[in-house]
Amino acid sequence: MELTGLHLLLTYQCNLECSHCFVWGSPRQSGTMTLRNVRHVLQQAEDLGTVEWIYFEGGEPFLYHAVLLKGVKEAASMGFRVGIVSNGYWATDLEDALEWLRPFAGSVEDLSISSDLYHGMESLSQRARNASVAAEQLGIPTGVISVAGPGMTNAASAVGQLPVGETEVMYRGRAADKLVAKAARHPWEQFAECPHEDLREPGRLHVDPFGNLHICQGISLGNLFHKPLKEICESYDPDSHPITGPLLEGGPAELVRRYGLPHEEEYADACHLCYEARRVLRRRFPEILMPDQMYGVTDGS
Ligand SMILES: C[S@@+](CC[C@H](N)C(=O)[O-])C[C@H]1O[C@@H](n2cnc3c(N)ncnc32)[C@H](O)[C@@H]1O
Ligand code: SF4
Numbered sequence: 001m002e003l004t005g006l007h008l009l010l011t012y013q014c015n016l017e018c019s020h021c022f023v024w025g026s027p028r029q030s031g032t033m034t035l036r037n038v039r040h041v042l043q044q045a046e047d048l049g050t051v052e053w054i055y056f057e058g059g060e061p062f063l064y065h066a067v068l069l070k071g072v073k074e075a076a077s078m079g080f081r082v083g084i085v086s087n088g089y090w091a092t093d094l095e096d097a098l099e100w101l102r103p104f105a106g107s108v109e110d111l112s113i114s115s116d117l118y119h120g121m122e123s124l125s126q127r128a129r130n131a132s133v134a135a136e137q138l139g140i141p142t143g144v145i146s147v148a149g150p151g152m153t154n155a156a157s158a159v160g161q162l163p164v165g166e167t168e169v170m171y172r173g174r175a176a177d178k179l180v181a182k183a184a185r186h187p188w189e190q191f192a193e194c195p196h197e198d199l200r201e202p203g204r205l206h207v208d209p210f211g212n213l214h215i216c217q218g219i220s221l222g223n224l225f226h227k228p229l230k231e232i233c234e235s236y237d238p239d240s241h242p243i244t245g246p247l248l249e250g251g252p253a254e255l256v257r258r259y260g261l262p263h264e265e266e267y268a269d270a271c272h273l274c275y276e277a278r279r280v281l282r283r284r285f286p287e288i289l290m291p292d293q294m295y296g297v298t299d300g301s
Contacts, residue, residue: 001233004052005161005204006045008033010068011059012209012293015089018118020147022173022217024296025059031209031293032064037225038071041207044229046078053204055110057085062100069103076107083110085145085162087119088131097127097134105138112164116146150182157195161204170196171272173217174296185266191273193251199244210291218278218294219243220287242285243278252277259284 011032014025033041045051054075061068061084068084075082084104091097101111113135115128128144135142143164156167171180197216206214211225213232221241222232238244246254252274256263261280267273282289292298 001201001236002050003048003203003205003229003233004050005055006041006051006053006229007055007057007161007204007206008038008041008071009058009206009208010038010056010061010071011064013063014058014060014087015063016060016087016119018174019178020118020169020173020175022170022175023059024174024293024298026298028298029059029293030298031291032059033067033071033209035067035070037209037211038067039074041211041224041229042071042075042078042080044224045080047228048230048233052081053083054080055083055085055204060087060089062086062090065100072104072107081109082107083112084108085112085114086131088113088115088125088127091127091131091134094130094133097130098137101131101134101138101140105140108140111135111140111142112145112162113142114145114147116166117149118147150179151184160196160198160202171268172275173294176268176272176275177296180268180272183268183272185268187265188256188263188267188273189253191252191267191270192254193270194247194274195270199248200238208291208293212291214294215244216274218275218289220290241288243281243288247274255281 012029017026056068056071072082090100113128113131115125116123132142145162145164146166147169148166150169169175202215207224211223212220213222213224215221221236238248246258252270255277259281261277278289279295
């Protein structure tokens with residue numbers, strides 16, 4: 001596995017609670033990286049030797065502005081290219097947005113702002129516009145990421161990192177609970193491959209605040225706080241892994257067949273079937289299908 005990007009979920013917390021969110025971001029979520037955690041992850045990325053890009057996302061990374069800023073500075077000074085993905089909630093006015101962003105100028109090479117009808121009342125919100133204009137004025141390369149509504153079947157399908165522009169929604173995480181009712185369904189056997197993640201050679205992985213290394217939200221390859229990233233990557237055998245093995249062999253449908261799982265006749269997309277199958281499998285593979293945060297289990301729910 002040659003990893004060129006490592007995405008830090010700085011926090012599971014978010015000021016919003018979008019209905020499509022695959023990490024279940026919410027004000028009621030818990031789990032935030034400390035600076036010590038961030039440094040540990042950056043050191044692991046450096047030791048691996050192949051990582052070029054470090055992204056800070058979440059949850060909403062700007063909720064922990066001071067930690068975000070210090071993390072960005074340290075990552076940049078280690079020679080990484082740095083990106084941030086944010087919902088832009090802080091860009092209440094152009095003048096304010098400039099102040100929020102000014103300290104990042106010169107260190108951040110990509111600021112992706114999410115704006116669509118999940119994040120607000122307009123597909124391109126005034127806050128997203130303020131954030132984009134401020135970034136441009138400060139010389140921070142920027143773009144808007146937008147996720148299409150549940151009925152929009154003509155949007156592009158994302159593989160790996162979400163690109164700038166509009167992509168289709170994936171029915172995993174909160175989307176599998178809150179959005180599927182609006183989606184067309186297809187027979188479960190049709191979902192014979194994973195269309196969105198390169199499970200054999202993932203170019204980028206996500207690390208959450210607890211150190212879990214996710215190949216897709218809620219599928220952990222190991223814990224970076226307990227085992228070096230280099231070792232996790234070297235020992236990853238996609239075909240014998242209990243979850244990615246079946247997924248590579250025959251997609252989410254194979255997960256269902258391999259483990260004899262109960263299922264409905266139709267699902268919204270491959271992620272929907274995969275996510276529901278994984279929910280059932282969590283008891284069997286608690287070290288892999290975790291943490292609770294990625295499955296919408298908050299304290300008391
Ligand atoms: C999880 S958010 C975290 C960063 C920040 N809070 C934001 O909204 O940009 C990162 C990106 O994932 C996208 N996203 C979340 N759930 C998704 C889903 N089910 N399908 C496709 N994209 C999704 C969001 O729209 C956002 O662009
Ligand atoms: S998509 Fe982003 S803004 Fe929306 S709830 Fe998830 S983390 Fe928060």
